[in-house]
Each structure stands twice: as structure tokens, then as C-alpha cells.
Amino acid sequence: MFFTKTRASAPAAAPAPAPPPPPVRPQSRLVPELLEMVVLHVDDRFTLHSLLLTNRLLFEAAAPRLYADPFRYTRYSPRSCMRLFKWILTISPSTRPEVETARVELGVVQLPPYQPSSASPTAKQSNKPPGPLVDYLSYVRHAKVQFSDLIDIDTNRNFKKMMAPVLPWAICEDGHFDKLISMSIVSAHADQFLTSVPSMKSLKSIYWDPTPYDKTRDMAAIRRFVEAFVESHSDRDGRKLNMYFECDVEDRGDKMNFVIPELVDIYRLLDPLPSSKNSIMTSNSWMRCLAHKDSMDFGKIQKIDMIPDKELLSILPRCHRLESLSCGIGVLSSRIFQWAAEETDTAEGDDDSASTAVMPLKRLRSNVRRSIVKRTLRDLRAGFDSTLEDLELSIVKPTLGLAGIEEEDEEDGASPEYFNNARVIRFGPELNFPKLRRLAIDGTSCQCFLVIDPDSTFANMLHLETLKLEDPSSSFSDPDRLSDTQSDASSISINSTSIDELHLVPCEAWYLPRLRELELHGASASQFHPETLQWAPGLERLVLNMKSTYLKIPRLRSNWTERSWAWHLPVLRHLVLAGPGAFLINLAALQMHMPALEDLTLIVGNTDENTGSLSAFLKRGDRASTGSFTTSPLAHRLRRLRFKGRWKMMSLDLVALLDGGLFSDLTELWIAHIPWILADLAIDRASHHPTLGLFWMCTRGGYMDTNQRAETIKSLKLFPLKERPKRCPTHHLVVGLDRKWYMKSCPQPIA
Incomplete structure (x- = not known):
């Protein structure tokens, strides 16, 4: 038998040991730590409160940060x-x-x-109730x-x-x-x-x-x-x-007279302000300055902002470098600036005028009583006509005398004028400040009309850039609040002078070649001469608020329709119209006469005649005048368009507005008081607009039943009105429902 010798097989090699698995942290510890990092960067109270109501993990991440x-x-x-x-x-x-x-x-x-418990995470978890x-x-x-x-x-x-x-x-x-x-x-x-x-x-x-x-x-x-x-x-x-x-800047009587010395004495326990902060005295720092008056150099103060009148009067003559002043009514009532006028007269006759130089006051904001407003302006002009650049006055009612009768105005012996039971104040040369750039006068609180004589007032104001005037009519929103005598009068005379002479803006607009901003309210917005804007080529911002005018003056509707939009304002960027002017604007004139317009706000009132119809408004932009909506773009540079007030609209109006034909380059659109039944249509059309990034919409009820309203709100995220986001991503829409702000994503991001 033939035997073959077989080779002994080598022992099999042992398999290589598998590498140890990486340590895995328990999910119960990993997830909360990651969420805490996210919550740390959110830092928003609305989001944190929302996380508390969601589930266990989000609560554990948000609660420590919130509390x-x-x-x-x-x-x-x-x-x-x-x-x-x-x-x-x-x-x-x-x-x-x-x-x-x-x-x-x-x-x-x-x-x-x-x-903190030393038990295992499982045991710790079992002590917590499950669920939201x-x-x-x-x-x-x-x-x-x-x-x-x-x-x-x-x-x-x-x-x-x-x-x-x-x-x-x-x-x-x-x-x-x-x-x-x-x-x-x-x-x-x-x-x-x-x-x-x-x-x-x-x-x-x-x-x-x-x-x-x-x-x-x-x-x-x-x-x-x-x-x-x-x-x-x-x-x-x-x-x-x-x-x-x-501490209020107005005199608060015995309480403040007692408290202020006590507080100043307490401030002596603390150090004085550093020298780097001595140039500004505000309502938060004036007590500390008075507490260390001996070491305080009032000659270095350049700005004083709203400190009590009594303390201000004691230090004002020592502030020789003061440039900005905001004060209460007691300062101007004391004729403190008469000192500046007298010092100016002394300086003019002194060879060394530098030693008696008046403070270089450039900005003044204050309340002034009606009885001394013209006298105060004369004092200001005598002392600061060469320096004052910004003047803002709010005229208040005169105080009551001993017999309970209002103090009479000091008008140099002239008999007072009245219009609609309101005082009329006529301004002349006392407003002629050569270097003035901004002028704002408010007569609403004292119920007085402001009449400005252009020939004597604006003759030398070549640097005026901002003019803001408010009369009593701008404070009334409902004509029914006034008496029948006021609301039904169609023509009222002022000392045998017709109302046509109650112009609050000069007709000779060429006296204001550098005017940049113009804001008029009430009757002043209704009565200005159209040529005022015709000769203001540098105007950048215009506000005409006729919404609350209760005076029944001669109708200007025809003038608005025929000639108002022939104004050529080549650099106008912001336009706000309220009242009849908002409804009668001609869109076809925007591109031709206002080529630089970027921001347009149109406001109609609830009590206006012919309350704004969006259909009629859009047809005014039809250059072909065919009665149908045009698809030709208007105002190529217009980026923000706001419709405020109760505009009458239908579904076709929203389609024409949001399809991008008239306004193809809009980035922000605001429409107020959209019916509920049109809310979904507006959101859908806005989401497909080629350039629209922000869409603000406020709806009104009455057209949507409970189920429809619930379905609409169900998919929206709550944003309270006071905390509406300043900037939203371009793929979001922002709409307002029942005075609340909500956010809803569009079907797809907007390019």
C-alpha cells in the first residue's frame, strides 16, 4: 500500500481584535447640552416661552436660561x-x-x-412627569x-x-x-x-x-x-x-423743592463725574454735577437736556460754551435770554468782544406760553441770530390769573385775532434767523393757528432745510367732536379778512432754495399754495396730512386733480399723503415728475368723502386711459409702498397690485384693512411677486367665518405687535391678524 505523507497544516492565525467602539454619550445628556447651546444664541423671550410649552428636552434647555x-x-x-x-x-x-x-x-x-441628584439619569428621569x-x-x-x-x-x-x-x-x-x-x-x-x-x-x-x-x-x-x-x-x-x-423738568411745587436738596446731598457721598463727561448735563447726571458744584467747570458744558427749570436758571449764565438746550416752560418764561441780548449789545461796543462773547447756542427745544411766544423769539433773535440752527417750540396755553381768567397775550397793544374760536398768532421778523436750518412750531396744545408772513420771515432764511408746522385741526380725528358752530361754518372771517389769506406756507418758495423736508398738518396742509412745491427742487421728504382737517374751507379737490401733480420734484425720495390727497394722487405722474421716489405712504380716513377706492386709485396709473389696469411699470425706483386707512378693495384690485405690473421693483408692501375673505389671495399673490421681501397686511373681520379664521391662524407663528421683527428673511411673509403679527413661510424662497 502506497502511503503519501501529508504536510501538517499550520495553526490558524488568531483574528485581529476589533477596535473598541468610540464612547457614546447618553442621549439624555447630549441632547440637552446641544439645545442649551442653541438657546444661548436665541436669547429671545418669545422663543424661550414657547420652548417651555413644547416638551421635556426643550423645557430643560430653555428653563435655566429663562429663569x-x-x-x-x-x-x-x-x-x-x-x-x-x-x-x-x-x-x-x-x-x-x-x-x-x-x-x-x-x-x-x-x-x-x-x-442635583447623584442617581442615574434613568432614575432621575422617572421622577419627572411625562408629556408636555x-x-x-x-x-x-x-x-x-x-x-x-x-x-x-x-x-x-x-x-x-x-x-x-x-x-x-x-x-x-x-x-x-x-x-x-x-x-x-x-x-x-x-x-x-x-x-x-x-x-x-x-x-x-x-x-x-x-x-x-x-x-x-x-x-x-x-x-x-x-x-x-x-x-x-x-x-x-x-x-x-x-x-x-x-424728576420732571416742570416745577412740581413743594415736593420737588424739598426732595432735590436732599438728593443732591446724597450725591455728595459719591465721586463727581469724570472730566470726560462734564460736557453734557442730562436728567441722569445733573444732580451729580450740582452736588460737586465747586469742582464743576460749567463753562465746558456744551449740551443740557431736560433738567428742572429752577436749577437750570441758576447755572445757565455760566455755560458760555452751550450749543444744545432742551428745557421746560419755566426757562423761557423768566426771560433768561434777555441776558444774552444785553450781553450782545455790550459786546458790540467793546473793543475786546471775546471777553463778553455770548454762548454759541445752535439747537433749542422748549415749551413756551402763548402770551410770551413773540417776546421770547425777539430775545432769541437778539442774542443768537448768528448761531441758532435748530429751533423747535411747542406753544402751550397761558396760565390762569388770580381771578381764574387766562392771561392776555402780549401783542404790543394789538387786539387779539380769533379763527374758529382759536387764537391766531402771526409771525413776522422775529422768526428771521439767518442760519436757521430747521424750524418746527406746534400750536395744537394751545389751540392756536400759526400765520407766517413770507415777505418778512423767510427773506433771509436761505439755509432752511426742514419746516414743520402743526395747527389745532391736526389734533381732531372726528368732526363730530366739535361744536356745530365750528364744523358747519363754510366761511369765517378773521377781522374782516377772508380765510384765503390764512396761508401757513409762503407762496414765494424761491426764498427757500435749500428746503429738504416739509411737513404740514391740518389746515396748513390744505391751504398751502401749489407753487410752494413747484419752486422747491431740492425737496427730499414731503408730508401733507389733511386727514384730520375739520375746517370746511373752500374745496380744493379740483385743484388737487388738475394741477397738484404737475410738481417737478427731481430728488424727492419720501412722500406721505393723508386725506383727499392720498386718494387723488395720479400714479402716471410719478415716473415723470418724481423719478427718485423710493417710499410712498397713502392714508385715507374713515370719515373722508369718497373714501379711497383701490380700483380708482390704480386706474389713475393707466396711461392709456382705457379703463382697465395697465401692465406698464410705474416709478421704477419705488421700493416701499404703504396703504393705510380703510381702502375699498376687491380681489381684482389685489391681483393688479401684486402681480408686479405697476410696481415691479417693490421690496416692501403694506396694506391695511384687507377683508378676511381676501387674506389668502393676498398672501398667495405676494409670495409670487418677483422682488417683494416684506409684506405687511392687517385684516379686518366680518367676511370670514370661524372655521376659515381658525384654519388661517393655525399655520401661523405668533409675533406680538410690540415686538414685530425689524427685518425678516426674504422667504417669509409677515401679516397682521387681530392686532397681532404672524409669520408664514412662502411656498418657495423669493429670489
Whole structure:
């Protein structure tokens, strides 16, 4: 037998060991950490509140961020304030009787502070109720919040009404405010924060709300707080604390006369302002300046903004470099600027005029009584005619005399004029400031008409760029609020002078060659001469508000239709028309006479005759006059178009407006009071516009049933009106429903 010898097989090699799997972090820890990073960058109270109502993971990510600074992320409404108040009482360690009483009255049970558990994530998860988290108080123990995380305390008026007596005790007892940067509290509660003053290592500013005033208690409490703060933080220079008080610029009588000296004395406990901030004195810094008056150089002040009249009068003659002044009625009533006029006369006869130079006042904003308005203007012109560039006056009613009778106007012996039971003030040479660039006069509060003589007023005002005049008619929105004598008068004389001479804007517009902005309201907008705009080639912004004019003056509708839009304004960029002018605008004239127009706002009133019809408005842009809508583009540079008021519209109007034929380059469109039944059509057409990025729409009810309205709102995301986004992505539409703002994505991004 033949045997073959077989080769012994080699032992099989052992398989290579598999690499260890990468460590996998539990999802319960990974997801919240990622969400916390996202929430950290969101920093939006509406989004954070929405996350609290969604699910467990989003709640765990948003709650620590939201409750780290509860005063910041609270919507200041009574309901949200009460929710925050309950939450603070729930986790507060305070056992004071006031706090316990508040807990009992509100049905709040105190919870122990949150303690991180060493148990496994599974065991920890089992302690939490499943499902959406919609009740804040039930999950407070998982919010990981301590009052040491507070960076701001703001007890505004809503808080003061419901929790002022209890809130400070609830958060201050055994409290540590290491991260607190600013606080705004009632001055009467200063003592309640004394025990926490040593822990306020980061506090930089504090605002004391002075109402209600308690002459002795409030000032003494504030002094004790400041003394304790300076003593506790002497190592970090606690004397640099910034304090703010609310003090009206008008005279508040004995209360302010008593409080101001006390507050100034308290400010002496702190350091004076640094020299770099001595050039501006505002309502927040004037007390500190007066407290250190000996070391303060008032000659360096260049701007004073709204400080009490009595203190301003004491320092004003020492401010030789003052350029900007905003003051109350008491300053101009005291004839303080008569000193400037007398100093100017002295300087003219002095060889060394530099030693008696008047302050270079360039900007003045103030209230002035009707009885002294012309006298004040004469004083201003005598002292500052070579420097004043910006003048804004609001004329107020004269004060009552001892017998309860209004003071008579000082008109140099001239008998007062009246129109529609309102005073008429005629301005002449006293308004002739050669370097004036901006002039604004408001006569609405004192119910007086402003009549300006163009020959004597604008003869030398060659640099005027902005002119704004408001008369009493601009303050009335409903003619029924006036008496029959006022509303039914078709022609009223002013001392045998017809109303046609009540021109508030000069006809000789060539006296204003540099005019850039013109804003007229009420009768002043209805009565101006059309040639005023014809000879204003540099006008960039025009506002004509005839919406609230209650005077039944001779009809100007025919004039508006025939000749108003023959104005050639080559550089006009912003146009606002309210009233009949908005309805009668001729779109065909925009491209020819206003080629640079970028922003157009048209407003019609509820009580206007022939309330704006969108159909008639669009047909005015039809160059072929065929009665149908044109597809030729108008106003190539127009980017923003706003329709405000109750415009009458149909579906065909929206189709013609949003199809891109008339306005092909629009980026923003605002349409108010769209019927509910046309809301979906408007959104659909706007979403397909070639260039439209923002579409603001406010709808009115009455045309959509409950089911349709619910379906429309169901897919929209809530944005409250006060927080509407300033800029939205181009693939979003913004619409307004029931005074709320919502956002809805378009079918596809807009190029």
C-alpha cells in the first residue's frame, strides 16, 4: 500500500481584535447640552416661552436660561407678572410673615431649592412627569435657578401694583447678588436690600423710583443704602456707583423743592463725574454735577437736556460754551435770554468782544406760553441770530390769573385775532434767523393757528432745510367732536379778512432754495399754495396730512386733480399723503415728475368723502386711459409702498397690485384693512411677486367665518405687535391678524 505523507497544516492565525467602539454619550445628556447651546444664541423671550410649552428636552434647555434673569424675560403684563410673582414665592427661602401671607392668599406652596441628584439619569428621569410641560410651578425644582444669577432687577409699575410690599423680602432675605449689574426699585424699599448690599459686588447702576414721595422716609432709606454700599465696597471704589432719579423738568411745587436738596446731598457721598463727561448735563447726571458744584467747570458744558427749570436758571449764565438746550416752560418764561441780548449789545461796543462773547447756542427745544411766544423769539433773535440752527417750540396755553381768567397775550397793544374760536398768532421778523436750518412750531396744545408772513420771515432764511408746522385741526380725528358752530361754518372771517389769506406756507418758495423736508398738518396742509412745491427742487421728504382737517374751507379737490401733480420734484425720495390727497394722487405722474421716489405712504380716513377706492386709485396709473389696469411699470425706483386707512378693495384690485405690473421693483408692501375673505389671495399673490421681501397686511373681520379664521391662524407663528421683527428673511411673509403679527413661510424662497 502506497502511503503519501501529508504536510501538517499550520495553526490558524488568531483574528485581529476589533477596535473598541468610540464612547457614546447618553442621549439624555447630549441632547440637552446641544439645545442649551442653541438657546444661548436665541436669547429671545418669545422663543424661550414657547420652548417651555413644547416638551421635556426643550423645557430643560430653555428653563435655566429663562429663569436665570426672570425680570428680563418677563412680558410686562398683569398675567405674566403674577406668574413670575408666584414662581418667586414658590422657590424663595424667605419665611417672613409678609411672604407667608402672600403664599396663602395666592395658593402657593414653598418648594425646597433644587439639589442635583447623584442617581442615574434613568432614575432621575422617572421622577419627572411625562408629556408636555405647561405649568411652570410644577417643574420649578428642575430649573436650576438661584437668585445669585440675577443680573437685573426691574420692578416696574406692573410689578409695583401687585407685589411691591412682598417682592423685596422674598428675594433679599439671605440673598446673594454677585452678578447683579443694575437694579430699578421703589425708593421706599431701600431698607429691605440693606442686608444684601455686601453681596452686590458687580452693581454699577441703580434707579430709584421716587413715586410715591415720602419726604422723610424715602430720602433717609436711600441715604442708608448709599452709605452701606460705599462702606462695603470701598475696596473696588464704591463711590463710583451711578444713581438715577426721575424728576420732571416742570416745577412740581413743594415736593420737588424739598426732595432735590436732599438728593443732591446724597450725591455728595459719591465721586463727581469724570472730566470726560462734564460736557453734557442730562436728567441722569445733573444732580451729580450740582452736588460737586465747586469742582464743576460749567463753562465746558456744551449740551443740557431736560433738567428742572429752577436749577437750570441758576447755572445757565455760566455755560458760555452751550450749543444744545432742551428745557421746560419755566426757562423761557423768566426771560433768561434777555441776558444774552444785553450781553450782545455790550459786546458790540467793546473793543475786546471775546471777553463778553455770548454762548454759541445752535439747537433749542422748549415749551413756551402763548402770551410770551413773540417776546421770547425777539430775545432769541437778539442774542443768537448768528448761531441758532435748530429751533423747535411747542406753544402751550397761558396760565390762569388770580381771578381764574387766562392771561392776555402780549401783542404790543394789538387786539387779539380769533379763527374758529382759536387764537391766531402771526409771525413776522422775529422768526428771521439767518442760519436757521430747521424750524418746527406746534400750536395744537394751545389751540392756536400759526400765520407766517413770507415777505418778512423767510427773506433771509436761505439755509432752511426742514419746516414743520402743526395747527389745532391736526389734533381732531372726528368732526363730530366739535361744536356745530365750528364744523358747519363754510366761511369765517378773521377781522374782516377772508380765510384765503390764512396761508401757513409762503407762496414765494424761491426764498427757500435749500428746503429738504416739509411737513404740514391740518389746515396748513390744505391751504398751502401749489407753487410752494413747484419752486422747491431740492425737496427730499414731503408730508401733507389733511386727514384730520375739520375746517370746511373752500374745496380744493379740483385743484388737487388738475394741477397738484404737475410738481417737478427731481430728488424727492419720501412722500406721505393723508386725506383727499392720498386718494387723488395720479400714479402716471410719478415716473415723470418724481423719478427718485423710493417710499410712498397713502392714508385715507374713515370719515373722508369718497373714501379711497383701490380700483380708482390704480386706474389713475393707466396711461392709456382705457379703463382697465395697465401692465406698464410705474416709478421704477419705488421700493416701499404703504396703504393705510380703510381702502375699498376687491380681489381684482389685489391681483393688479401684486402681480408686479405697476410696481415691479417693490421690496416692501403694506396694506391695511384687507377683508378676511381676501387674506389668502393676498398672501398667495405676494409670495409670487418677483422682488417683494416684506409684506405687511392687517385684516379686518366680518367676511370670514370661524372655521376659515381658525384654519388661517393655525399655520401661523405668533409675533406680538410690540415686538414685530425689524427685518425678516426674504422667504417669509409677515401679516397682521387681530392686532397681532404672524409669520408664514412662502411656498418657495423669493429670489
